[in-house]
Amino acid sequence: MDPFGGRSKSVNGTLTATAAEAPSTAELAFDRLYRSSRDDLYAYVASLVRDPAAAEEVTAAAFERAYRKRSRFDPGRGEPRAWLFGIARNAALDELRRRGRQAELAVDPADLVSAPTDESAEASERRLALAAGLAGLEARERELIALKFFAGLGNAEIGAVIGISESNAGTRLHRAVTKLREACDGAL
């Protein structure tokens, strides 16, 4: 059985194994989970820890922990991506606790202004306003938005990651997006 069967996304690079070390079903499944989640997980973790270097460290640690615990994953208890993001969330929050910093989104208005883009000044301003709006949200609301729009998780998966029901996750997410939109509309 493939315990980590999930959606597939393009990831640069290919995981290989030598013929002598033929991967087991669980390893192949984890390989698929890794490929489908690498960038999403980084985006979510980076949103939480707000430091690219720390985000890389936490992302790697989360994959490492998940790999070591892969045999203990029970498909009957939830989606593999939710399981993986739960591990990453704990690792990110532990990192934040260790550093004594508050979790904030990685989106820094200053970064966006300096980002080299070929888009119009108006588009840049909209993006800056959006980033400012995000920064004005509560940490939990920002986490919901990061899980939904940066990591691409469904409401059920979001609920599993942060420990609430699917409908509750949907309600909270809707409120966060509405609040963000109001903040952006006010700024523009």
Added chain:
Amino acid sequence: MEPFKDENDLIAELRALRPRPSQEFAAGLDERAAAGFPRRSGRTDSPLRAFVARLRALPPRRLAFSAGATALATLALATALVTVNGAEDSGSPTMRLDSIGAHESGGHLLSHLNPSRGSTGVEYEAAPSVSAGAVGGSSRGTDTGPFASKARHREVERSAELVLGADPDRVADDASQVFDAVHAADGIVLSSAVTGGGAGYAGARFDLLIPAAKLGDALAAFSAIDTVASRHEATDDITAPTVRIGEQLRDSQATIDGLLVQLAGADSDGARAEVEAELQAERRHAASVRSRAAKLDRRANLSRVSLRIETGGGSAARDSSGAWGVGDALHDAGHILAVAAAVTIVGLAIIGPLALIAFFAWLANRARLRRARERTLA
């Protein structure tokens, strides 16, 4: 500047803000993933942490299997240790069990404890602080107070139970030797019954009174008659009732003496009759006390011995040749299982509370960690 047209417009912009990993990090992580996420150099975990991490990585089924195997091995080891120590340590309570078991089975794994013909493998059940010199003695502590602990000499009642194992055709001869031994010890046969027949049916039973001073010799003589299957001796300290009885007797005698003086001085028939009535009552009381004193005296001077001769089937020596048979194997297996059960119970009594405390500590720590993590987002 135009605001967002609708929610989809906002979401599209949001997705464009998504943080992306650097090429170098992504390539490095892919390499590590391909290699099975080897531990990074520079991260030195303590052996305990490494062990815990390895345990946590195990699948639950494998973990349960390993834990079960470890528990079983520990149980087996503890059982073996307890059994061996019990056999070697004659002072321990286990030895008492083993000793009885050895006597009963007549030759098995614990055969070095097994009494041979005339063996003196004995289980003693002694009253506390009984001096050997006073055992069986009859001197009364009449010069002491009413409390037994203050008595200089102790009055001790001794009793014994002896089971001999014999072949059916030897029962009559053994019974005859028992009578001889009782006679030699100046003892009394209170009752006896000798039954003939095959193994399991033939046997004999004796209720004996043996002078306390000769009890040891008599038991040795009985033990020499045939194979000792079990032997049990007990002592009971009867100093306190003996002292009490003595005092009651003295008091009663003093009362009688006083009444006799009153009787001599009585100057009327009515007074004389009243004193005589009191005197009669007191004499009855004195007689009752003397009777109890005599009983106590007999208990101290004559030891009750219950002796049985058994053949086959029962707990007597089934196999006087000493060979180890199926019955002995079953007995030993039962004994080992009993020890294993005892070890398990003791182990659970120790481990259970500790495991419960550890479980609650783990739960509390988990809840604390979860709250601390959530506070980070608050």
